[in-house]
Amino acid sequence: MWFNSFGFWLFFGLVVLIYSRLRLAGQNRWLLAASYFFYGCFDWRFLSLILFCTVLNYHAGIKIAASEDERHRKFWIGWSIVISLIVLGIFKYLGFFTHELSALLQSFGVIDTPWVLHLMLPAGISFFTFHALSYTIDVYRRDTPVCRSFVEFALFISFFPQLVAGPINRSTLLLPQMGKPRPPCDAxxxxxxxxxxxxxxxxxxxxxxxxxxxxxxxxxxxxxxxxxxxxxxxxxxxxxxxxxxxxxxxxxxxxxxxxxxxxxxxxxxxxxxxxxxxxxxxxxxxxxxxxxxxxxxxxxxxxxxxxxxxxxxxxxxxxxxxxxxxxxxxxxxxxxxxxxxxxxxxxxxGGRRKDAPDSVGxxxxxxxxxxxxxxxxxxxxxxxxxxxxxxxxxxxxxxxxxxxxxxxxxxxxxxxxxxxxxxxxxxxxxxxxxxxxxxxxxxxxxxxxxxxxxxxxxxxxxxxxxxxxxx
Structure with missing residues (x-):
């Protein structure tokens, strides 16, 4: 569903119509459902991937925030980063590295024909993975408070305007907006x-x-x-x-x-x-x-x-x-x-400050x-x-x-x-x-x-x- 399609603007009009008549909790649930529908229009099979990424980092954030033991905190932040990057690597880079490895083995005569592995690339996987990682890292650094509302956190990860091509919004900027009433669309x-x-x-x-x-x-x-x-x-x-x-x-x-x-x-x-x-x-x-x-x-x-x-x-x-x-x-x-x-x-x-501005030329x-x-x-x-x-x-x-x-x-x-x-x-x-x-x-x-x-x-x-x- 492209932003420059009539289908998107019909979808957005329906979202706004219902959204404007709900209170905060209902707005969040409605936007979450709309965001999953939006992503499902690209390929519904990868909705489980967003849900997995969401559950993983939501759980890791709670574990990190609940502990004062530095080793325990490092375990959960490491778990969150490693699993998130493994998922990203499998879908985005496994085919590439498999091809490169097989080409190298072929050049040494180990195999006769290169391996071919094609995995469909989920739309926006790099963006929502980086969204999730920024949250768990910020919680670990104590730059942002842990989010205990699963709906708010899931909406932060999947919010449809920025879901498939950014911007990559930090938890310090976007996540707090999920938990408080938003201003109306005034003039x-x-x-x-x-x-x-x-x-x-x-x-x-x-x-x-x-x-x-x-x-x-x-x-x-x-x-x-x-x-x-x-x-x-x-x-x-x-x-x-x-x-x-x-x-x-x-x-x-x-x-x-x-x-x-x-x-x-x-x-x-x-x-x-x-x-x-x-x-x-x-x-x-x-x-x-x-x-x-x-x-x-x-x-x-x-x-x-x-x-x-x-x-x-x-x-x-x-x-x-x-x-x-x-x-x-x-x-x-x-x-x-x-x-x-x-x-x-x-x-x-070039990165140093100068006492006087450069000339126009x-x-x-x-x-x-x-x-x-x-x-x-x-x-x-x-x-x-x-x-x-x-x-x-x-x-x-x-x-x-x-x-x-x-x-x-x-x-x-x-x-x-x-x-x-x-x-x-x-x-x-x-x-x-x-x-x-x-x-x-x-x-x-x-x-x-x-x-x-x-x-x-x-x-x-x-x-x-x-x-x-x-x-």
Whole structure:
């Protein structure tokens, strides 16, 4: 059930209609039933997986909170982490590692044919697993009180707006909202939710899906058949496809949750205006980058043990962050490139505070370099194999002829992206995510009319599923 489908909005309308007529306990039970129905629409067989994850971590949280014995507490937090990661590993990585092991054994002549193991990937398994782990770790650290209401905890894990593609909401933010009355959808909340939903739908339907077929042409063609300009424009198209797709989903999730009285974590903050790798990860998939920082990078030692250990911790964190995205070596290398980039940037003093701001010219140079390095990493992320990624990179250095595809791509990228980028530049200058909501209503109306007309008259040739459903 996609956010950009009529079926979802019929479902959401029914949810809101009944939800608004219930008290807190009834609202929670109704939202829990609706969330399980929502997930069951993807594949009802995996409802038991969410229930298992919920029961496991609910029970572990109670055991951790009930004991003052550190060994007992460590046993239960270890049990929670190990079992959760084993379940994640089986469904997401077992087929990949089985294939790699069999290929290695085949190369040594131990077996004749590689093993093939295909397991269906449950939608959003990485997201709800990280939700659950953040809770038990926070209870262990005594950062959050234990939740004794199973319904409230189950709703925290399965809350449908953020269930299959985030944001990854911490127990310290979202869980307390489950146990107290939520504010009604007044004029302010309706206005905020409408802005988030409209902008999210535009990013998905107009930006992401129209860029998808441009990017798909490049990444489905042999590198030898493409020119350098065609590859570059295809990489640009994918950069904005994945941004529009994921930022659009996160925006709609936050908007629908806002209408229900919940506040979710901000997940994107205009990432392509970043001027350094550190700045990029403070703007892109913020809920994941902060999760990795707080539950992996800092426990590894962070930057407290000298430069070499800091660089090691950055690399390990980003390598695992890459692996989180999928069971393929290209994702691991993508994470490794970002880790190396962060380490080099830090070694060159990029993370230190400066007495005076950079000049406009230097900021522009930093922005151009950062954007294009991010795009090159997206090339590795999107490529099916290393051979394809390397072939496309080599093509960037040759044959920059002006082809029909290049002309069409540049025109469409400009048509679909330029107005939105101008708007985002205005928001970036204001340093306020909700700057539009503080302007006269006529400006908001003009933007909503533009977004609506673009969605009505320029839908994609072929709608695409949300990319992060795969993760």
């Amino acid at each position: 302010a909340r309706f206005k905020e939710g409408l802005y988030l939903v409209m902008s999210g739908l535009f990013l998905k339907v107009v930006v992401a899906d129209n860029m998808a077929w441009l990017a798909g042409h490049v990444f489905s063609s042999s590198p030898e058949s493409l020119g350098g300009l065609e590859v570059l424009l295809g990489v640009y198209a994918f950069a904005f496809q994945i941004y529009g797709d994921f930022a659009g989903y996160s925006s709609i999730a936050c908007g629908t949750a806002c209408w229900l009285g919940f506040d979710l974590a901000v997940n994107f903050r205009r990432p392509y205006f970043a001027i350094s790798p550190q700045d990029f990860w403070q703007r892109w998939h913020i809920s994941l980058s902060t999760w990795l920082r707080d539950y992996l990078y800092i426990p590894l030692g962070g930057n407290r043990q000298g430069s070499l250990m800091t660089y090691r911790n950055l690399m390990l964190t980003m390598l695992l962050g890459g692996l989180w995205h999928g069971a393929a070596w290209t994702f691991v290398v993508w994470g490794g490139i970002h880790g190396l980039w962060l380490a080099v940037h830090r070694a060159l003093g 230097l900021v522009l140079v930093k922005w151009l370099v950062t954007f294009h390095l991010v795009c090159l990493t997206w090339l590795v992320f999107r490529a099916e194999t290393f051979a394809q990624a390397w072939g496309l990179m080599l093509r960037l250095g040759s044959d920059w002829s002006w082809t029909a595809y290049a002309q069409t791509s540049l025109s469409l990228i400009g048509f679909f992206l330029l107005p939105w980028l101008v708007y985002e530049a205005w928001v970036e200058r204001r340093k306020d995510d909700y700057a539009l909501l503080k302007t006269p209503w006529v400006w908001r109306a003009a933007l909503y009319v533009y977004l609506t007309l673009m969605m009505l008259f320029f839908p994609p040739p072929v709608p695409a599923e949300f990319i992060y459903f795969r993760f």
